Amino acid sequence: MRLPALIPLLAFLTALPARAMEADPPKHALPSEQQPDDEEEAIPEDSGDSEATLATETLGARREAVLLTSPEVLSDEGVYVTRQLDARLVVLNGEGPSRTVLSRQFLRFPGGSGSHEASIDTSLTGKKGEKVIEVMLGRHSDGEGKVEEVTFFQVSPGEDEEGGQLSEILRLQYTPSSGSGYPHEKESLRSEAKPSPLHEGYSDLFITLHGKYCETDEDCRETERVTRIRWTGTHYEQQEDRRIRVSASSSLSHSTSRRGPTYDAGNVRDEDKATAWCEGAKGTGSGEWLAFSFDMPVTVQQLTLIPGYNKSPEVWRNNARLKQVRLHFEEGPHQDVTLEDSPAPQHIRIARKSPFKGVKLEILSVYPGKRFADACVSEVDFSGVRAAPVRKEAK
Structure with a gap:
């Protein structure tokens, strides 16, 4: 789409503050999107790569995300060079001239010779309307190769004032091709959505960056x-790549069948709620534990677990489920939690704010199973995991 046809919308969007994080946006009304009068400043036909691009994604019945990009182009003796690529991601509500802006984000991509490209995609949709938007900005030239930057934003659901708000999750820059000659690098990015093992109706997005250098x-x-x-x-949220090792006080013996299930501690980290760790001690399982250790000191916001063998409703009822548990940290006070007798994922807000390298989940009591006394856990996950800042020792 040529820039003259976008002047009303472009003028409206460029009038917004450059940084959306400065304050909550007011509800702006869009101007009429009619063609500009003859008196409007014309865009020269020979302005090279001066086209603005407009891409949209539907977010709901009355909402859409708009990505408006406008390269800043300079001409040096007939060679057009893009100084930078400006992009505005805007969430609009309503239809026609009465549309309003709910939120916006400003992006800037470095310029250079060659052509630019931009795209927008709705990568994930949650069952309550949560969405993740993927924005790609890129530059390509024969001599310098191709560089792309992908940014992921969450869009909050709802029809109230909180709905339609943008927040950045992750930003990645990669090089599909570094051009001719050596050294040479070639990277590819692939996004794949998989059902969440802990949250029915939601998916997780796995972004794989493969590189050859x-x-x-x-x-x-x-x-x-x-x-x-x-x-x-x-x-x-972005899941940081933190190795988590898991061990247990005991585990139920494996099935006698070669194809039968196993009940090892690692099952609680395999992202499959149809497998489980089951303790192997005599009695009700009181005092048995799972221990998790991180590769470095971290802070954790939340622990999520499925307290039972969730292979099927019948299997879940037949085996004992965790009722009361205690979280032990390396030092400091422990945290006691009472769980519901439900196969749904249960979330525990971690009370400890200081960093730790390990946590032990001890069973205090259980909901008894109809057939078996062994207490089982299908999944344990951690969210809001952040590496602790490294403190420099004073000289």
Whole structure:
């Protein structure tokens, strides 16, 4: 779409503050989107890569996300160079001239010779209307190769004042091709949504960055990094790549069948609620525990678990479920929690605010099973995990 046809909308959007985080946006009314009068400043036909682009994604019955990009172009003796690519992501409500702006974000991508591109995609949708928007900005030239930046935003649901608000989750920049010559790098980004094991009706987004880096034709190395955007029960967040090791006080013996289930502690971290850890001690399981250790000191906002063997409703009823548990940290006070007798995921807000490297979940009491006394847990997950800042020792 050529810029003259976008002047009313462009003028409206550019009048908004550049940084959406400065304050909550007022409800602005859009101007009439009619063609500009002849007196409007014309855009030269030979302005090179001066086209603004407009892309939209539907967010609901009356809402849409609009991505407006406008490159700033300079001409140097007939060679057009884009100094930068400005982009505005705006959430609109309503229809026609009466539409209002609910929220907006400002993005800027470095310029250079060659062409620019931009796209918008709704990657995830939650059962209550939560959405994740993926915005891609890129630049391509024969000599410099191709560079792209992908930013993921959450859009809050609801028809009230809180609905339609944008918040950034994750930003990644990668190089699909670094151009000709060596050293050379080639990266690809793939996004894949998978059902959340803990939150029915929601999905998690797995973003895989695969890279191949070559010094020569023969001297190449390949890497792969996976980042996860997960639903925590209240919002989407980036899952940091933290290795979590799990151990247990005891485990129920494996099934005698080669194809039968196992009940090891690792089952609570396999993202499959049809598997479970079941303690193997005599009695009701009181005093048995699961221990989780991180690869570095972290703070954690929430622990989510499915307290039972959730393979099926019948299996869940037949086995004992956790009722009261105690969270032990490396030092400091413990935290006692009473759980509901439900197969639904249950969320525990971690009271401890200081960093720790490990936490032990001890069983205090259980809801008895109809057939078996063994207490089981299907899944345990942590959200809001953040590495503790490194303190520099005074010299």
